[in-house]
Amino acid sequence: MGDPGERLKDSRSHRGLAGDSPAGLDAIDLRLLELVQEEGRITLSELGRRVRLSPAAVAERIRRLEGNGTITGYAALVSPAHLGYGVLAFVRVAPRGGLTLRHPRPQKVLARPEILEAHHVVGEDCWILKVAVRDTGHLEELLEQVMTLGRTTTSIVMSSPVDRRVIVPIGRERPE
Amino acid sequence: MGDPGERLKDSRSHRGLAGDSPAGLDAIDLRLLELVQEEGRITLSELGRRVRLSPAAVAERIRRLEGNGTITGYAALVSPAHLGYGVLAFVRVAPRGGLTLRHPRPQKVLARPEILEAHHVVGEDCWILKVAVRDTGHLEELLEQVMTLGRTTTSIVMSSPVDRRVIVPIGRERPE
DNA sequence: TATGAAAGAGCTGGGCA
DNA sequence: TGCCCAGCTCTTTCATA
Numbered sequence: 134m135g136d137p138g139e140r141l142k143d144s145r146s147h148r149g150l151a152g153d154s155p156a157g158l159d160a161i162d163l164r165l166l167e168l169v170q171e172e173g174r175i176t177l178s179e180l181g182r183r184v185r186l187s188p189a190a191v192a193e194r195i196r197r198l199e200g201n202g203t204i205t206g207y208a209a210l211v212s213p214a215h216l217g218y219g220v221l222a223f224v225r226v227a228p229r230g231g232l233t234l235r236h237p238r239p240q241k242v243l244a245r246p247e248i249l250e251a252h253h254v255v256g257e258d259c260w261i262l263k264v265a266v267r268d269t270g271h272l273e274e275l276l277e278q279v280m281t282l283g284r285t286t287t288s289i290v291m292s293s294p295v296d297r298r299v300i301v302p303i304g305r306e307r308p309e
Numbered sequence: 310m311g312d313p314g315e316r317l318k319d320s321r322s323h324r325g326l327a328g329d330s331p332a333g334l335d336a337i338d339l340r341l342l343e344l345v346q347e348e349g350r351i352t353l354s355e356l357g358r359r360v361r362l363s364p365a366a367v368a369e370r371i372r373r374l375e376g377n378g379t380i381t382g383y384a385a386l387v388s389p390a391h392l393g394y395g396v397l398a399f400v401r402v403a404p405r406g407g408l409t410l411r412h413p414r415p416q417k418v419l420a421r422p423e424i425l426e427a428h429h430v431v432g433e434d435c436w437i438l439k440v441a442v443r444d445t446g447h448l449e450e451l452l453e454q455v456m457t458l459g460r461t462t463t464s465i466v467m468s469s470p471v472d473r474r475v476i477v478p479i480g481r482e483r484p485e
Numbered sequence: 486t487a488t489g490a491a492a493g494a495g496c497t498g499g500g501c502a
Numbered sequence: 503t504g505c506c507c508a509g510c511t512c513t514t515t516c517a518t519a
Contacts (some may be wrong), residue, residue, distance in 0.1 A: 208349040240388070
């Protein structure tokens with residue numbers, strides 16, 4: 134499964150079906166994708182047992198999925214709450230002036246470790262940030278800095294019924 | 310690193326520092342957390358080399374982090390674009406009537422595979438959904454269903470400068 | 486908590502169907 | 503594409519500090 138010591142190549146950051154189409158995935162690839170999304174550290178042997186293929190054959194398929202950018206990496210998932218982040222929130226930022234992402238001020242704000250995700254969006258806002266902070270006081274301090282970029286609107290997360298859904302290739306969603 | 314075949318125990322879905330505090334993490338735990346977040350399939354031996362500890366000692370520390378809920382699991386990261394999802398968007402839903410999450414209608418909507426994350430928030434909206442869809446036509450179809458829950462506001466993601474930040478225990482953010 | 490040794494499981498590369 | 507085999511690496515456990 135590649136050298137775990139390097140980032141995978143070809144992990145474009147988003148949109149636009151760059152490169153390969155979802156076609157070319159057979160039912161076994163599908164199942165493998167599902168399994169590795171759920172159990173990132175599952176062994177090739179175990180995968181082989183589940184899909185009835187030899188470890189070597191599975192390794193080859195996984196290597197292909199990594200190589201063409203379908204699998205972009207592997208990660209341990211950690212609980213923000215256990216690391217001192219008691220509050221999760223979404224902050225929407227509506228532009229003030231024509232500040233683009235390349236300018237130094239946004240760069241500096243986006244570098245803050247509390248910002249888990251930052252998305253540049255069209256629509257009525259400009260950016261959507263997902264942030265984790267210690268408490269509301271901490272949130273206030275963070276917002277002061279974010280507000281230098283534009284008008285902010287904050288929504289504090291109470292619960293997350295869907296935290297992270299396994300992605301299934303389009304057209305292959307499970308028949309319930 | 311535990312049986313990869315089971316979900317980790319004690320992975321509360323969020324907020325509120327349930328259980329253990331971030332204290333009790335020494336510099337080595339910190340480094341391990343960073344490494345496994347970046348390279349989810351790194352071996353215990355390799356971790357041992359990087360932090361200068363025996364594989365057995367690393368295994369023990371990782372087991373502790375998993376056991377107390379700091380590490381909640383492992384996952385392969387996949388590219389939605391490579392699986393046919395050309396459009397990523399955030400949909401905010403403002404309540405219409407007092408529909409709670411436990412009711413069957415929201416349950417059915419949240420079950421749609423296009424919904425990658427669903428957060429229940431306070432603030433001016435009620436829910437924030439992160440969705441992946443094939444194209445704008447597909448988005449329209451999805452929104453028709455989501456609109457049964459309330460007024461929706463959609464923001465289409467153009468780029469994600471911060472896709473997923475490694476979480477660092479609070480108070481231990483890296484001195485730049 | 487950490488280490489080292491030993492046994493078992495898993496991985497990788499090459500040859501072949 | 504996939505299988506098997508051989509050699510090597512990784513994991514796990516246990517005794518010991």
